[in-house]
Amino acid sequence: MDTLAEWGTDLGRYAIFMTPAKQALIEYSEDGVDLTLIRWMLSLTPAERLDFLQRHINRILTIRELNVRA
Amino acid sequence: MFERDFGALLFALHDAEVEFLVVGGLAAVLNGAPVNTYDVDVVHKRTEENINRVIPVLDGLDAIYRIQPDRRLRPSRSALLSPGHQNLITRHGPLDLLGTIGEGLGYEDLVPHSTEMLIAEGIGVRVLNLELLIEIKEKLGGEKDRAMLPLLRRTLDEKSRKGTTSS
Numbered sequence: 001m002d003t004l005a006e007w008g009t010d011l012g013r014y015a016i017f018m019t020p021a022k023q024a025l026i027e028y029s030e031d032g033v034d035l036t037l038i039r040w041m042l043s044l045t046p047a048e049r050l051d052f053l054q055r056h057i058n059r060i061l062t063i064r065e066l067n068v069r070a
Numbered sequence: 071m072f073e074r075d076f077g078a079l080l081f082a083l084h085d086a087e088v089e090f091l092v093v094g095g096l097a098a099v100l101n102g103a104p105v106n107t108y109d110v111d112v113v114h115k116r117t118e119e120n121i122n123r124v125i126p127v128l129d130g131l132d133a134i135y136r137i138q139p140d141r142r143l144r145p146s147r148s149a150l151l152s153p154g155h156q157n158l159i160t161r162h163g164p165l166d167l168l169g170t171i172g173e174g175l176g177y178e179d180l181v182p183h184s185t186e187m188l189i190a191e192g193i194g195v196r197v198l199n200l201e202l203l204i205e206i207k208e209k210l211g212g213e214k215d216r217a218m219l220p221l222l223r224r225t226l227d228e229k230s231r232k233g234t235t236s237s
Contacts, residue, residue, distance in 0.1 A: 040104075047190055050099070053107070054077065057108060
């Protein structure tokens, strides 16, 4: 296996036989979704998720605008 | 550039006691899905009383239709009472007021599939649950919606695993 996604796919296949602690170590789902990012988002409150999204989007828009001007 | 302030849009609707619920990408984010979205989609209750509360909020937000912004067209009362979509730009960024979503689902249909979430101290807003959000995107979604589906499904799995489907 060369990539983390492939590791994730392989681990996901056997997840049913794993303890919760081992399941928590799976980093990618079978369809290649980064589960660590989801778990991090779920660790936040809805208010924190809103705040993160807002700051993230405004940074992207600022970068876009700077590159249009350049 | 319009600085996005999703919170300010939701606070304005909340403070005016508008009956609405958050749907779309922002609902996905509030439910914990790591996706990006550039606008606020809400489904509002289409009653005269609620539209009486919506209109002053839109005026205060300087809301006009995104299409042909030079004409500065404001949504009419009849448009807000209709099941159609009002795609607006406000001083805090894009705001879509949707009469219905999916296969004609209005506010009353969606409320049982929503959860109230706190987005600031003392400010709770109703947010569409991931289950129905996924179902709607599966049935009617375009390419962009379908691309988001694996993330939404895995978020729902993780929430179920944690036993936190409500927040």
